[in-house]
Amino acid sequence: MYLFNTEIVCNQKLSPNIFRLRLKATKDFCREAAPGKFVMLGTDDSLFDPLLRRPFGICRWGEDWFEVVIKIVGKGSCQLSRLESGGAVAIHGPLGNGYPKDQLESVQKPLFLVAGGMGIASIASHIFSALDSKQSLAGTFLFYGAASYSELILRNELTAATAIGLHIHTITDDGSCGRQGLVTQLLATELQNQPQGRVFACGPEPMLKSVQNVLQKVGSEGYISLENRMACGFGVCLGCVQTVLSEDSKSGVETAKVCTQGPVFPAQEVVF
Amino acid sequence: MYLFNTEIVCNQKLSPNIFRLRLKATKDFCREAAPGKFVMLGTDDSLFDPLLRRPFGICRWGEDWFEVVIKIVGKGSCQLSRLESGGAVAIHGPLGNGYPKDQLESVQKPLFLVAGGMGIASIASHIFSALDSKQSLAGTFLFYGAASYSELILRNELTAATAIGLHIHTITDDGSCGRQGLVTQLLATELQNQPQGRVFACGPEPMLKSVQNVLQKVGSEGYISLENRMACGFGVCLGCVQTVLSEDSKSGVETAKVCTQGPVFPAQEVVF
Amino acid sequence: MVDLKVEIAPGVILKNPVLTASGTFGYGREYAPYFDISKLGAIITKGLSLQPKTGNPGVRITETACGMLNAIGLENIGVERFLADELPILRKLKAVVIVNIFGNNQSDYAALAAKLDGIAGITALEINISCPNVKAGGIQFGTDPQAAAKLVAAVRKETSLPLITKLSPNVSDIVAVAKAVEEAGSDSLSLINTLLGMAIDLDQKRPILGNVTGGLSGPAIKPVALRMVYQVAQAVSIPVIGIGGIVSARDALEFLLAGATAIEVGTASFINPQTASKIVEGIENYLDDQGCDRITDFIGSLEKNPI
Amino acid sequence: MVDLKVEIAPGVILKNPVLTASGTFGYGREYAPYFDISKLGAIITKGLSLQPKTGNPGVRITETACGMLNAIGLENIGVERFLADELPILRKLKAVVIVNIFGNNQSDYAALAAKLDGIAGITALEINISCPNVKAGGIQFGTDPQAAAKLVAAVRKETSLPLITKLSPNVSDIVAVAKAVEEAGSDSLSLINTLLGMAIDLDQKRPILGNVTGGLSGPAIKPVALRMVYQVAQAVSIPVIGIGGIVSARDALEFLLAGATAIEVGTASFINPQTASKIVEGIENYLDDQGCDRITDFIGSLEKNPI
C-alpha cells in the first residue's frame, strides 16, 4: 500500500447527495488496486476538523487514476464531496483484502453480486474491472437495491457491462425503479433456482445479516464486505473489529480487524 | 452592524502571501462601512477548525461589495486566502469606531497617513474612500513602509490617488523599493517641517510605539489603529483589551476594548 | 407546538432551556442589537465580584484546536456598578437575569449573596467555585468537595435566591463535588467550567497567555462536558445545567438527553452572536419533528444501551 | 548536525526524543512497511496484560471536534504471545522497545513486571495507571496519589527495568500524583493518558460507544496536556515524557520547551502512519535552523515571561 498526496481530476454529482470523484494516482497504486479494496481519504492536513481520514471503496481505476463514489452522511463525506478539480487529497491505500480473486474468476458457477445502497461502490469494482480488462461477465448477476430511483447510481456504466454478459436486477424500497422491496428478496429467489451460486454482498448491516440468513437457509457460500467505523485503516487502532467465528479460541469466537483481515469475510464466519 | 452569509466575488494574489478578496455585501452593510472599520470573517460554520472568526480591515467598498486584503500568517488567514470566486464566507460588521470623520475631513491641516506592513489595509481605506467619492486628497501624505518591495501592495491603486492630490513616500526595510529604513523615519522628518499635521497610523505594535514617540517629541496629535487579538469583535469577551489613560480611575489607567472602543485611539492615550 | 418550559431550580420555571454562559454574554445588553434577549430562558452575567476587577495583563485569548484558551482574569465592573448601570437596562430589555458571582474567599461570596438578596430583577445566583481560595493557599474551592460545600452553605445562609453552583471539571471525581454541594443546599448545578490548559509560542519560546495558563472552552471540550453531565445527572436529584462546547441545537439536545434540564451557550456566542437564539429555534423544530409535546419528556431520555 | 540524544530515565539514552504512544502503534511491526521504526527514539507497545483480553463490544471509536473517543477496552494478545510472537520481530527490526503494562489489581502489575524483568530486547516498562483497580471497587489507581505510589512501589520491587509511570489527566492535582510516584521509585513519568469523555447519537437517543464513555485524544486535548507537562516538569526531578495531541514537529517542540525530555505520538499515527518519523526530521531541521547543537539545551528552555 502507498501514502501520497494527490488531486481531484473531476467531481461528478450522481444524485443530490452522491458524488463520484476521480483522483490522480501513482501507477504503483493502480497496480495494487483490486475489487473490494479501499482507501483512506483525507483533505487538508493542517486543519484538524475533520481529524481522521475516511474509508471509501475503490470503485474503478485505470493506469494512473481511480474513482470513489461518496455519499454525504456527515462532515467528512461532505467536505470531500465539495472538492473540485485540482483539490488536494491525501491517500492511503489500497487497503484491505478485497474479494477473493480465485472465487471471482472461477467461471464454473454463477456469480451473484448483491449491492445495497452505497454497497454498489464496492460491488461495482468487480464489474468495472472486468469491463476495463475486457473479461466476460457471463453467468454474473447483479442484484442492486436502493432506497429510491435517485439513489440507484452508475446506471449507465453498469448497463454497459450487460454487453459482456452481466444480468442486472434492480429493486427499490419505494418501487420508484425496478421491483419494490429489498434486494435480498431478489437474491433469495434466484438462489433457490441456482443454489450452487457464489454470493458477494456489500451494503448496510441489516442487509448483510439478511444475506447471511438466506445463504444459510439455502446452504450456499458467499462473502460479505463490512463497513465498520475505522480510525486507522491499517490494523493498529483496533477500532474496527468484528466478532468472527474461530477454530482456535475456546469461546469459539474472536475479533478480527475489518481493515486488514477484511473488509471481505466469508459470510458464515461473521457473528453480528 | 450586520450578520450575513455571502460569497467571494474574486480573489487576487497581490504578493506570494497577500491576497485581495472582494466579497458581495448588502447595501446596508456598505452604507455603514467607513475608513478604519473592520469585519469578522468566518468560513464554513460546520467545521470548528479554525473556530473563531478573524478580524480584517474594510479596505475598499462600493454599493454592494467590499474588499479585504489578507496576509497569510496562520491557519485562519490561510484558509480565507484559498477561497475562490463563489466561496462562502460569513460576515459580522462593520465593527469598530473607525478613524474620526471630522479629523479626516478637516482640510485645514496636512494629513499624514502612516502604514506599516498590512497596516496599509486600514490606512488605504481612507484613500480609496476619497477616490471613490471623488474628494480631494490635497495636503495628504502617505508614508508606507514594508519589509520589501514584494510586500508593498496596492501600488497601482494608491498611485491613482496622486491624481486627487495624494503624496506617496515608500520605504522598505531592505531598500528594495523607495528608501531603506523604517516608515517612522519618514514621518519624523516630515513632522519636523509641518508639526501642525494630523497623523493616522496603522501597523505592527513596535511601529505604533515609535509613532507615539515621534508625536510626543514634536508635540503633534494623532490616532493609531490597533490590531489586538480578538475572539468576538463586538465587546463581550474582553479578550482584546488595551491599557489606556483614564481620567476617571484612581490609577490613571483603565482597560479599553479595542473592538468597540477602538480599533482607533488617540495616540497619546494608549499605554503599551 | 412543543412546550419548552423547564424548571431549573425549585420554582424557577424558564420559558425554554437555553441560557448563556457567564463571561461569554457580557452584561447582556451587548447582544440586544442581534436578537431579542428576552426570548432566552435566561441570561447569565459576566462573573461579578464585590469590587471591580481589571483582569489579567498581556495576551488574554488564543485559539487552540477546535477550542480557545482564555485568561481574562475575571475582569468585571463590580457588583455596585452592575446594579446601578446594567441591571436596569436588562430589566428594560425584559431579560431573565441570573447573576454569576465569585470571590477570593468565603466571606466575599457571602457578602455578594447578601447584597444581591431581594433585589428585583434577579432570578437566581450562579456561584462560580472554580476560583482560587486565597485563604486556603490558592487551592480552588471547586476541587475539594468539603471546601465547596462549606462555601455553598455560607452563601445559602445569606440569600433566599435560588442557588446554582457551577462546577469545575478539573477534578478527579466531579460526582463527589456535586453531591457535596447538593447536600449543602445548592438548588441546582451547572457544569462544566473551563478545563485548565496552556499554549506556547514556539518561535518566541514563551507562554502565549499573560497568565501562562488559561481556561479551555469550545467544541474541543464537549465530550468531557457531556460525560460529566451524564455522570452528575444520575447521581443527584437537583436539576443540572449542561455547559461545554455547545454550538448547535443538536449539541444542546445531546446534553438534554444526557440528563441536563437546561444548557448554557458559551464560546459559540463569540463566533455568531445569534447562536443562543438559533438554538432555541432549533430545539423547538427538532422536538416538533419528533412529535414531542413537552421538552421535559425528552430530558434524560437517553437509552442506556449504546448503539 | 544537532545531537538529538535524550536520557528518558537514568541510563536510558535514546537516539531522539520521539516515541510512539501505547495503543496507537500496534505492536510496532504494523508500521514497518511505512518507515524504518528503528529510527525512532523508542516504540511503546499496545498495553499488555497477563492474559489476552478481547476488549469492549460494540462501537469502539468515534470522532469528536479535533479529537476522537476510544473505548477499545485494552484489547491485547497477552504478555506470553507478545514475547513469543511479537518481540522477536521487533528485535529483528532493531526497534527500541518499551512495554506498556496494565492490570486489574496490584498483583497483576507486579506479576507482569516480574515476567518482563531481564528479557533481552526490552528497554523499559511504561505502567498505565489509568485503569480501574478492581480490588478498590473500580476507582482508578491513577486518581489517588497513595494508591498510585503503592502500585509503583510494588512494580519497582519486581524488576530492575527502568520504570515510566503513565499518568491520568482525570485528576484534581496531577502534580501530587507525579510526586508520589517519583517518591515510590518511578524513574520517569509520561503524561497524559486520555481524558474521559462521552458521545451521544442524538437521533438514536443512545450513547455511541459500546462502553458508554471513552478516552478523548488528539489535538483537542493538547492545551490540557501541555499545561500538565509544564506543571509536572517543574515539580519533579525525574524526566517527563509529554503526550497529547502531538501531530507535528512544532507540537513536539512545544512540549520539549515546557520541560518534556521526550514525547509520544498517539492519534496522529492513525491519520498518517509516517507521522512519528516526520516529527523526528522536523525536530532536527528546526533545531538546526536555530543553530542549536544539543537538544538538551532546548528542553525546558521556555522563558517564564509570556509574550
Ligand SMILES: Cc1cc2nc3c(=O)[nH]c(=O)nc-3n(C[C@H](O)[C@H](O)[C@H](O)COP(=O)(O)OP(=O)(O)OC[C@H]3O[C@@H](n4cnc5c(N)ncnc54)[C@H](O)[C@@H]3O)c2cc1C
Ligand atoms: C471499507 C469501507 C468502505 C467504504 N466505502 C464507501 C464508499 O465507497 N462510499 C461511501 O459513500 N461510503 C463508504 N464507506 C462509509 C464511509 O466511510 C462513511 O460514510 C464515512 O466515513 C462517514 O464519514 P462522515 O465524516 O461523513 O460521517 P460522520 O460524521 O463520521 O458520521 C455520520 C454518520 O455516519 C455514521 N458512520 C460514520 N462512519 C461509519 C461507518 N464506517 N459505518 C457506519 N456508519 C458510520 C455515524 O454513526 C453517523 O451517524 C465505507 C466504509 C468502509 C469501512
Ligand SMILES: Cc1cc2nc3c(=O)[nH]c(=O)nc-3n(C[C@H](O)[C@H](O)[C@H](O)COP(=O)(O)OP(=O)(O)OC[C@H]3O[C@@H](n4cnc5c(N)ncnc54)[C@H](O)[C@@H]3O)c2cc1C
Ligand atoms: C481590527 C483588526 C484589523 C485587522 N486587519 C487586517 C487586515 O486588513 N489584513 C490582515 O492581513 N490582517 C489584519 N488583521 C490581523 C489579522 O486579524 C490576523 O492576522 C489574523 O487574525 C490571524 O489569524 P490566523 O488564523 O491566520 O493566525 P493564527 O494562527 O491565529 O496566528 C498566527 C500568528 O499571528 C499572531 N496573531 C494572531 N492574531 C493576531 C492579532 N490579532 N494580532 C497580532 N498577532 C496575531 C499569532 O500570535 C501567531 O503568531 C487585523 C486585526 C485586527 C484586530
Ligand SMILES: Cc1cc2nc3c(=O)[nH]c(=O)nc-3n(C[C@H](O)[C@H](O)[C@H](O)COP(=O)(O)O)c2cc1C
Ligand atoms: C472568555 C471567557 C470568559 C469566561 N468568564 C467566566 C466567568 O466570569 N465566570 C464563569 O463562571 N465562567 C466563565 N467562563 C466559562 C464559561 O461560562 C463556560 O463555562 C465555558 O466557556 C465552557 O462553555 P463553552 O465551551 O460553551 O464556552 C468564561 C469563558 C470564556 C470563554
Ligand SMILES: Cc1cc2nc3c(=O)[nH]c(=O)nc-3n(C[C@H](O)[C@H](O)[C@H](O)COP(=O)(O)O)c2cc1C
Ligand atoms: C485507540 C487508542 C488506544 C489506546 N490504548 C492505550 C493503551 O493500551 N495503554 C495506554 O497506556 N494508553 C493507551 N492510549 C492512550 C495513548 O497512548 C495516549 O496517551 C493518548 O491517546 C493521548 O495522546 P494523543 O492525543 O497523541 O493520541 C490509547 C489511545 C488510543 C487513541
Ligand code: FES
Ligand atoms: S481501523 Fe484501525 S484497526 Fe482497523
Ligand code: FES
Ligand atoms: S474582541 Fe471580544 S471584547 Fe473585543
